[in-house]
Amino acid sequence: MERMPIPWPEKPVFQINDAEIPMLATEASIEIDCTLRGDPVGFAAVNRLADLIANSVEVVEGGGEIRSLMDIPTSAVLGRAINKSQRVAEINTVDELAEEARRIAQDLRSGTSIQKESLEKLEDFCIALAMEAASYGQSFFNRNNFIGQGNEDDTLGVRKEAP
Amino acid sequence: MIPLECAKKRLEAFIHQIGELKQSEFPYKHSEDALLQVESDAGRFLSHLMRLPEDGKRSLLLNACRQSLDLLYFQLPVLGFILRSTNVRNAFEAYSPLLRLARCLLGPDIRLIISSEWEYAPLLHPSPGMIPDFVLIGLPAHESGNPLLIPLSGHELGHSLWRKAKLKARLRETMERHISDGIRGRWAEYKTFFPDIMVDPENIEKVVRARDTLEQAVSWCQEQAEEVFCDLVGLLLFGSSYAHAFAYLLSPCFSAPRPPDYPARRQRVAVIERAAGKLGIFVQSDYSGMFQDLLDPPLTKREMFMLSMADRASDTLVAELMEIAEGILKERQAPRPDPAEIAEIRKRFDLVVPAQCGHNLASILCAGWEAFNDKNLWINVPQIKDKDGMLRELILKSMEEYDLELLAGPSHDAQGK
Numbered sequence: 127m128e129r130m131p132i133p134w135p136e137k138p139v140f141q142i143n144d145a146e147i148p149m150l151a152t153e154a155s156i157e158i159d160c161t162l163r164g165d166p167v168g169f170a171a172v173n174r175l176a177d178l179i180a181n182s183v184e185v186v187e188g189g190g191e192i193r194s195l196m197d198i199p200t201s202a203v204l205g206r207a208i209n210k211s212q213r214v215a216e217i218n219t220v221d222e223l224a225e226e227a228r229r230i231a232q233d234l235r236s237g238t239s240i241q242k243e244s245l246e247k248l249e250d251f252c253i254a255l256a257m258e259a260a261s262y263g264q265s266f267f268n269r270n271n272f273i274g275q276g277n278e279d280d281t282l283g284v285r286k287e288a289p
Numbered sequence: 290m291i292p293l294e295c296a297k298k299r300l301e302a303f304i305h306q307i308g309e310l311k312q313s314e315f316p317y318k319h320s321e322d323a324l325l326q327v328e329s330d331a332g333r334f335l336s337h338l339m340r341l342p343e344d345g346k347r348s349l350l351l352n353a354c355r356q357s358l359d360l361l362y363f364q365l366p367v368l369g370f371i372l373r374s375t376n377v378r379n380a381f382e383a384y385s386p387l388l389r390l391a392r393c394l395l396g397p398d399i400r401l402i403i404s405s406e407w408e409y410a411p412l413l414h415p416s417p418g419m420i421p422d423f424v425l426i427g428l429p430a431h432e433s434g435n436p437l438l439i440p441l442s443g444h445e446l447g448h449s450l451w452r453k454a455k456l457k458a459r460l461r462e463t464m465e466r467h468i469s470d471g472i473r474g475r476w477a478e479y480k481t482f483f484p485d486i487m488v489d490p491e492n493i494e495k496v497v498r499a500r501d502t503l504e505q506a507v508s509w510c511q512e513q514a515e516e517v518f519c520d521l522v523g524l525l526l527f528g529s530s531y532a533h534a535f536a537y538l539l540s541p542c543f544s545a546p547r548p549p550d551y552p553a554r555r556q557r558v559a560v561i562e563r564a565a566g567k568l569g570i571f572v573q574s575d576y577s578g579m580f581q582d583l584l585d586p587p588l589t590k591r592e593m594f595m596l597s598m599a600d601r602a603s604d605t606l607v608a609e610l611m612e613i614a615e616g617i618l619k620e621r622q623a624p625r626p627d628p629a630e631i632a633e634i635r636k637r638f639d640l641v642v643p644a645q646c647g648h649n650l651a652s653i654l655c656a657g658w659e660a661f662n663d664k665n666l667w668i669n670v671p672q673i674k675d676k677d678g679m680l681r682e683l684i685l686k687s688m689e690e691y692d693l694e695l696l697a698g699p700s701h702d703a704q705g706k
Contacts, residue, residue, distance in 0.1 A: 134396070139458045143508075145363070145419040149334065152356040156337045159349055167340055197461045198500055198507040205497055220495055253352045260359060 140182040142200040148260035150175050154234070155252035158245055161238055169237050175252070176234035179204075183224045183231075194224035203258045210254040213247055293343055293350055296357040300335040303361055304328060310368060313375055317384060319400040319423070320374045326420045327364050327371075334360060363419070370425060374404040380434050382685040385692045386650040387442055390526070391424050394621050395449050398422055403442075405433030424449050432538075436684040437661060440527035440534040440654050447519030450617060456518065457511050463609065464514060467602035468506050469494050475594075482591040505592065509599035512550030514606050517560055521614040524564050528626035530654040532561055532572040533662070540579040547583035549596050552603055555582045560607055567611070573662070626651035634687065635659050641670065641679070644687035653691065657684040 141147075153171035160167045182196045182204075194201060205223055208214065213230070217223050233240055233248055240248075307328045315321050338353060373379075380403070388401045399422055406427040426442045428435070451457070472479050473490045480486075488499040523531040542554050551557070558580045565572045588596060618625070627649065634644040634656035644653050660666050660680055667673045 134453050135455050139455055141457060148356055149330075149360065152353055153334065153337050155349055156340060156353060159346060160340050163342070163345075165340065167337075195458070195461075197457065197511070198465055199504050199511075201497075202501045202504040205501065217497055219497060220500060223497060249346075249349065253348050256352050256356060260356065 137181055138178055140178040140196060140200060142203040142259050142262055147178075148256045150178075151252045151256035151259065155249050155256065158249040158252065162242065162245055162249065166238070172234050172237060172252075176231045179227055179234070180231035183228050192221065192224040192228050194220050194227070196224075196227070199262065203262050204255070207251060207255040207258045210258070211247060211250040213251055291343060292354040293338065293341060296354040297335065297338050299361060300331055300338065300357055303365070304331050304335065307331070307368065310372055313372065315375055316379075316381055320371050320402050322400055323367070323371050323402055323420055323423050326423070327367060330420075331360060331364065367420065367425075370404050370406070370427060371402060373406065373427075374402045376405055376433075378405055378430065378433050379403055380436055380439070380685060382688045382692070383436060383439050386688055387426070387439070390623070390650065391446055391449070393623055394446055394618070395424070395453055399424060399449070401426070403427070405430045421452075434681070436654065436681055436688065437530070437657055438534050438538065440523060440530040440651070441538065443523030443526040443531050444519040446526070447522030447614075448515065450522060450614075451515050451518055454613075454617060456613065457515070460514065460606070460609075463606065464510050464602055465494065465503070465507055467605050468503055468510060468598050471598045471601050472503070472506075478594060482594055503595075506595040506598040506602070509549050509596060510602040510606075513552045513599060513603035514610060516551050517557070517603060517607060518610045518614060520557060520561055521564055521611050522618070524561060524568070524570070525614055525618050525625065526623060527651045528568075528631075528655050529565070529570050529572055530626070530651065530658045532565060532570070532576065533658040535561065536576070536579050541581040542583050545583065546586045549586050549588065549592075549599070553582055553600065554580055556600065556604060563607075564611055624649040624651065626655045631655045631659065638680070638683055639666070641667065641673070641683070643683050643690055645690065648687070648691060650688065650691060653684060653687045657687075 150171050154175045157167055157169055157172050161169075182200070183192050183194055185191070186193050196204065201220065201223055204227060205217055208217060208223075208226055208230075214226055217226060230248070230251060233244060238245075307324055311321065311324055334357060338357060341350060341353060343350075384401070384403055387403065391399050391401050401424045404425070404427045407430055409429050424445060426445050427433070428438050428441070432438050472493060476490050483499075483502050486499045486502060488496045493499045493503070520531075520535075523535070527534075539554075547553060552560070555577065558577045562572065562576050565576075585593070586596070630648045630652035634648055634653055637644055638656060638660045644656070657680060661677070666680070667676055673679050
């Protein structure tokens with residue numbers, strides 16, 4: 127097996143169970159909304175979200191083909207957010223999902239330079255992503271409450287375990 | 290009052306509370322650092338809320354208010370944890386040695402908070418993305434001064450290592466392949482649970498609708514693999530003392546059903562036992578006999594099918610996880626228990642004197658557990674009425690000695706100041 131490199135891998139990974147995602151997507155939606163209302167506050171969260179999503183895909187060497195690097199729970203939640211925000215008609219394959227993820231990252235990075243209608247769609251996407259990511263975590267929280275173990279409320283925040 | 294107004298006022302009250310907590314006297318700076326981090330996150334979110342007009346887009350407002358509520362729900366226990374880090378019942382002698390270990394493993398910027406909790410199963414760490422670069426280690430209040438349970442912090446350090454090394458992403462393809470292979474092997478059964486999925490077995494990972502059916506199994510597998518990895522890190526760092534502490538805290542099992550994102554208890558114990566054997570660590574005969582499996586979780590048949598896929602996949606990963614854990618610890622030059630040191634310390638404990646300088650934390654704790662398990666310990670010293678109490682004092686004193694020697698060395702930086 128390949129030895130673990132030092133220093134640690136620094137490239138952030140887009141993972142849906144990361145507690146940062148719902149809050150980050152919410153802050154991004156507010157930044158976009160402020161821009162749409164002519165009251166810009168900067169795009170710190172938008173840019174961070176763009177970086178994370180951009181890291182979730184890669185261009186296959188030697189061609190323009192896009193490959194998903196997302197794990198299945200992450201791609202499932204991202205797919206639900208895309209469907210909910212009606213960015214595209216339908217996504218059937220993982221390759222299509224990866225392509226759409228790349229487009230979203232590009233649009234987020236374009237920020238104010240894209241059309242108002244596209245910006246509104248991005249706002250809807252960020253809201254949908256925040257809600258889907260939060261409820262992904264929440265579904266496990268409920269599951270664990272239901273189980274009655276009372277030792278895990280992993281998801282958005284604190285996780286307790288034994289050990 | 291409208292939800293946005295409530296959300297802003299709640300966050301303001303939360304931030305005010307942090308201001309009150311900041312007046313506490315903390316035994317080390319990292320507790321204050323964590324408060325500042327939580328305050329900064331809450332303040333940033335509040336400033337975003339302040340930009341929203343009351344008559345703004347409804348979906349935007351409701352989501353923002355909902356997220357603010359989640360923030361409070363999940364961050365409030367962290368404030369409680371930080372506050373309890375000031376409590377004198379905590380084993381402060383363990384702080385510096387544990388911080389050194391954490392920094393050795395995770396880098397010089399890592400910060401540590403140890404605390405005591407009023408829940409039995411309180412070992413706690415923030416989820417990824419929430420106060421990153423902090424390791425939070427708690428023990429049940431009635432055991433928080435018991436150094437024999439310190440080895441369990443190895444498990445918590447494992448969680449931080451898992452995140453720092455981005456192991457979920459690194460193992461993504463392997464985990465998903467194991468799940469898909471498992472499903473292909475029981476395809477007819479899978480089809481009974483998902484009759485609407487029209488896809489060939491070989492394309493299950495490529496078609497979104499089919500791939501989404503694997504979400505739960507993959508998620509459980511990820512969580513289970515992380516738990517296994519953390520047990521292996523605990524065992525590698527603390528040797529037999531990890532296995533003893535694990536059994537002390539958790540055997541035979543809780544009465545509640547098994548959480549699906551943990552491996553089955555017997556599977557978990559078997560991993561510890563097998564890994565100990567491989568590492569030449571003697572735990573005790575019939576270690577696994579101390580444990581019982583928890584009840585099956587109350588899941589649907591379809592969920593149970595997916596759980597069996599997750600269990601199978603995580604079990605298949607054990608050897609790889611062990612190799613990764615060993616590789617990381619070796620490269621980080623993490624101190625490991627030393628049998629000769631353990632024997633030497635044990636002799637000193639028999640003489641009712643603490644370990645001398647030069648011994649590492651894990652060796653002290655392994656020797657401590659050996660003494661604890663020895664029914665004949667101090668049998669000829671009738672003056673010692675409270676053997677457990679005396680042993681704890683010896684272990685804590687030994688940790689202090691260990692720390693003093695490191696502080697006297699040239700590269701000390703672990704005071705958390």
